[in-house]
Amino acid sequence: MYELLQQGLGYLKVASRYKWWGVLAAWVVCAAGWVFVSQMPDQYKAEAKVFVDTRSVLRPLLHGLTIEPDVSGQVRLMTRLLFTRPNLEKIARMTDLDLAAKDEKIMEAIINRLKSSLAIESANQVNIFTISAEDADPQLAKRLVQAMLTIFVEQALGETRRDSETAQRFLDQQILEYQRRMQEAEKAIEEFKRKNYGLLPGQGGDLYGELQAAQAQLEEAKLAVQEAQNRRDEIARQLEDEEPMFEDFGTAQSPTEAKIQALQTRIEELLIKYTDKHPEVIALKRSIAELKKQQAEALVNGENGAEDLAGELAGGATNPVFQQMKLALSEAEANVASLKARVKAYEDKIQKLQAQMDARLKVETELKNLNRDYGTIKNNFETLLARREQARLSESVEQNTDTVKFRVVDPPQVPSKPSAPNRILLSAAVLGVGFGVGFGLTLLLALVRPTFISIQQLREVTSLPVLGQVSMHWVPAIRRQKLREFLGFCGACAGLLLAFAVLVLMEIRGINLYSLNI
Template sequence: MEELVTQIIGYLRGMWRYRWWGLALAWVVGIVGGVVIYTMPDTYESKARIYVDTDSVLRPLMSGLAIQPNVGQQVAMLSRTLISRPNVEKLITMADLDLSVRTPEERERLINSLMSDLRIGAERGTNLFSLSYADTRPEQAQRVVQSLMSLFVESGLGGKRQDTDAARRFIEEQIIGYEQKLNEAENRLKDFRLRNMALLGSGTGDYISQIGAMNEQLQQARLELREAENSREAMKDQLIGSKDEEETLAPPPMMATPEIDARLDTLKRNLDDMLQRYTEQHPDVAGARRVIADLEAQKLEQIEQMRQSGVAAPMMGFGDNGAAQQLQLALAEAEGRVASLRARVGEYEARLEQLQASAKRIPEIEAEMAQLNRDYAVHKSNYERLLERRESANIGADMSAQAGIADFRVIDPPTLPNKPSAPNRLLLLPLAGLVGLAAGFALTFLISQLRPAFSDPRTLREVTGLPVLGTVSMLHTSARTRARRRGLLAFSSGLVAYAGAFVAATVALKFIQA
């Protein structure tokens, strides 16, 4: 610590030797600084304050029904992005700043100056914005702030309207596109259903259950056919036995086909009964008609054969035996039932084969059907959502047009300043004095380092590395002492005069500005 103090004292002694150089430089720097500060042009700052009211009675009422953007956030973003080159160029025209511009270079300098000097600030937690601009002419500063305020309001409203119109146009384009996609998907689905109508069926069950049901019906029909065939065979056996017992009592032969006639009569009666219960397309009805047609053809063929051969057939087999006639009629009815059941069995077998063949294509058809339904469902869902968004956007636009996006209220209009806001000469003048003193102090320190001197034996010994045998003290005479006092007084007077000059200049400037 002692070494540090000694070193500082050594620096101060060396600087003291060149104190007049420092004082002279301080006066020069101070005077130059004062002149520069005094000759600086005055700038006038115009300010305005705007309150943006983003609250609306309609907004909570239309919540969930209309699109409601965050107006506060949009206004805050607008305040940050308003000072852009296109807006500044528009502002130059609005404020008539381009009247004094002659060259593109001057216009570029003006644009850069405005972008750096324009100020838009927002108070934290509120929608209160302040606009300010400083210029050497107060009227021009006021015009610039007025134009900036108009640009702020117009950009907020116009930008929002443009965003709404762009959003609505985009939604309309998407709706048209999805409407076309939805129509195409509906046509594909319709064509697919028409092509595969037989395979799709009524949609009441899958092909596995249909095949199972058809198998059960086929087995039941086959069982009924076997029962009918067994009953018919029993009747035939009984009829043959009756013929053997009464062979001698047979009537004279006649040109007739009693067996075929009896079967035809029975089948026609059965057909009439079935037509009362079924339609023409029923398999039993179709089978009965085929059997009747076959029997009629067989009857004609048999009569023709008997005519050609000259052989007469009995009319009813045993016309005088009533039991035989009843048995023959029952046999004919049994034949008709057997033929009908055979037709039913054949129809069921054909249907079963068709179902089994179609069942092999079911997985492919179901996969294609699922893909078509999925595409259709996706397009339909997107289309319906876009319709909802369009209606919501329309209501939001109408609500904005009715209630306004935001209410811009001018709290403080642009002011016409009558006092300069800069430069602050009352602050700059003392700073210029301090800068002059700092410059003089730095000069004395620099000269003392360039032209060093030893002020004590210790420093000499440390620098040279040689032993110091002794020192010779200076005897101060009265004349030298008086000269030293006069020099100290003169330096002090110069320093006090320097400080007094700046104090006087500051006080005088304050009275002038007042």
């Protein structure tokens, strides 16, 4: 670190030999820079501040009845869209800048110039917008600000109205579409009801109750069939044990009387287990009555003797019990067949009821789907109608009242003082660059034309032994000369500082070298 410091001091010592080159370079750079800064044209900045009031007295009164647009958001969006090419072309026409545009290239240059010179800023949390324009002509700067302000207000208001109109058109289209869909849904429901008449809910009676009743009747019929089959089997078994003819001729009875006696015996057996209203008892009584009627008719016609004779000639009398049991077996088989037919009828009825229930459930499901779709379409249709009324009321409020108010807080004025360039800052920068160039030039010369500044450096470069060094002893004349050189150097540097101070003073007092044509 010490060696680096010594080396740096050595270079500075060598550079001091070329200090006048540095002073000259600094003066040239500063003079040229200050002349350039002074020749820069003045730029005038015009500003206007506008306050966008989005508050309205009607807003709390019409809350929920109208659509409340985000006016603040729309206004802030307009500030970003203000610098589009159509708006910039409109500003150029409003300020007559387009008159100088003889071809497309010139117009493009004007548009780019406006894009770089115009600006709009907004304060945080406050709807205050600052519109500014910068130009060499103060009158043009004011006209640019005024044109921007006009376009800003017109487009902000127009955009809100266009949004309302667009929303209304969209709602009208959707309402017509949903109205058409609702009519189609109504026709579909009507056609479905017409096609499935009798299967709709509330029509055709209580199928579930009928099905339960039919199932109960089927169970009773099956039980009756089982009982009838058991009775038939019992009669058949008894019939197998009974003889069809009597071999004893002792006391012969007519066949009719034997049948009647057998039937009476059967009735007595049945009455032990059943009542008089039992179907078989009733059937046997009916058979006895018919036999007695036949016997009476035979006696009247004289056929009784022939019957007896025929029985005797046959070699024996007919067993009336066998005949009656055979008759009962036939009746039992007929009863079983009748009950089976009833069971089959109940089964067919149950299948029919189940098919009707399946069809009704399917119809109910499809009808629910149709009604659900219709209800959804109807709800959307009614919602759109309500929204359209809100949109119409909102549009009426916007047309008859000011939902947004633009108040110019600070109108644009013709600027009396230029806002740019900042010549004090630029002159200071030129001064710094001048000193930097001068110092850099002296260091460069010290590096290009080096000299030995120490014994160590001489020994390292020549690789020869150095016996010693002789100190310089300046005579008074040389000392006075060096003092004059030093004072001259300081005066040259002070002259640069003095020139800079003069320029700053002139800028503060509004004296511009550009206006003096220097």
